[in-house]
Amino acid sequence: MDRMPAWADAVLVPLFSLVLAAILSALVIIGIGEDPVAAFKLMVDGALMRSSGWGYTLYYATNFIFTGLAVAVAFHARMFNIGGEGQAMIGGLGVALVCLYLPWPHWTLALLGSAAGAALFGALWALIPAYLQAKRGSHIVITTIMFNFIAAALLNYILVNLLRPPGAMDPASANFPEATHLPTFRDMFSTADTILFRGAPANVTFFIAVLACVLVWLLMWRTRLGYEIRAFGHSESAAKYAGIAPVRITVVAMLISGALAGLMALNTTQGESERLILNATEGAGFIGIAVALMGRSHPVGVFLAAILFGFLYQGGAELALWTNIPRELIVVIQALVILFTGALDNMVRMPLERLFLAFRRKEG
């Protein structure tokens, strides 16, 4: 046996990648003449030491859980869904239509309806790339990239020409009716004398995201469909031999992936802005890739990685507010994490593996 144990592969490799990314980010901060230790302290203070900081961290994390799960499900079927961004945009359109044009008596019902709308629209946006991949062999990465741009243009058109209320200047829909507004963490956890999560956008959608983690775990590891998706991802020919239809699995996996990405819009569109705006996704579809890679495509890993990126996002906003470090630092960290956990995986794994083998030889 010349491989390292599974736990090391699942825990140590992402951890080492993260350390490498952190070291390089610290060098970048030194390079622009700031103090990385002070910067890190500021990030922790701003994101984790106050309840409102947590409110933002968990708000961002909610987005990243959904997009991370979306990428992870596609990864299990050995597909790279780079189109989470577009699917989330169109999911937002689904949320907006449900909230604006259906009369809702209470937010709980509205949430069910808009969740269905978000998932349906997100899944539909993934359907064409999925079908083309399954039936015509068009590379899903390229088609989903193209669909991101098409989604942006479509949303722009719909907001400017159709959903914008008369007389309004900015490309956004009308405000959603009061009954569809979701309770925020402040509404849920504050008591009469202590107000928690003041001004923070985290809302009830976070719990839906946690539920989605559990459901994805059940789906992937406790159902026949999940088994088929994973088998297909491991070996297409073996799966075919076992009677698993490749077209069906490709399409179904992508539909689930698109639906999960679409659900992100619940948090941003219904939970936070309470109307459909042009750039609600803010690149969360791409962060989902980092989250899925870092979390090794497992719901628990995705959850933890999403919290980490939520922290980075909120911490980065604090940095931009108080220091000379722009928000783009987070994009750099995110790029480094994707680079080390995704593309330079072997660079991290090979030395670790050698280390483990050396230890084992000494014991033996």
Add this chain to the structure above:
Amino acid sequence: MDLLTILQVLDSTVRLATPLLLACLAGLFSERAGIIDIGLEGKMLGSAFFAAAIASLSGSVWLGLLAGIGASLVLSAIHGLASITYRGNQLISGLAITMLAQGMTVLIAQDWFKQGGRTPSLEGGARFEPITLPFAEALQGVPVLGPIYHDLISGHTILVYVAFIMVPVTWWVLFRTRFGLRLRAVGENPAAVDTAGVSVVGLRFAAVMICGVLCGLAGAYLATGLQAGFVKEMTAGRGYIALAALIFAKWRPWYALYACLLFGLLQAVALRYQNIDLGAFVLPVQFMDALPYILTVVILAGFVGKAIPPRAGGEPYVKER
């Protein structure tokens, strides 16, 4: 529509097609060698920033050009390291490189110039000036051909001419030289190239580096030729349009030229007319923006001729032992 308007639109087409063409040819070299590159966008962006920054600091556009190519080559080297040396996932690497460029350019721009992620406007020697071709002024009076020569063919910056010359050069290198033959072979069947005693790793690195130089030219043109200075996210998806053009052209140099001119024309028309009134209905500007991507999906779907990529594209080469 009179001749002057047509010429203006075509002139703008040429300008807008130039960065697409350079990036498209860059991708062509890389993908023909079996290295898929969705990081064209990032390399262009990195090059655009360093070209504008160095040109602004030194006052020389040529130093800027060199810096731009250098930045693009560094990103190419990362892509090579990840996808060739460490046999990682080329798509993820390309995506990471684009993000890295998106973040780093703003960070460095803010640190150097403190103007919210942009460089100062470039003037004089810090920009590429239009070149007037010989006899352009003298021949301007000749009907039809005169204005075409004067307004359309003459009066571009040097990088525009470089981009168009690169089309036959690329064709010649890929299809008429030994290096080109090997490069295409390594994208189709690397094992065969290896058996023949030629280094797969060396060839692929060469292709990735050529890709870096061409992306460098594309980015430098954006910041110092097409526009005067760098602004945040200035590539605005051009790297992906170039990728679309590459698929549209089915990985062939001359078709790449036509595809880039077509996409350039779409951009030029969208820029000039916004919404186009066709009488029966209005073509919204957003449709024009999305058209390159829609066309690419249609081509990829194989309904209008099948686009077949190089066979070994995206797969790391592992030598059998």
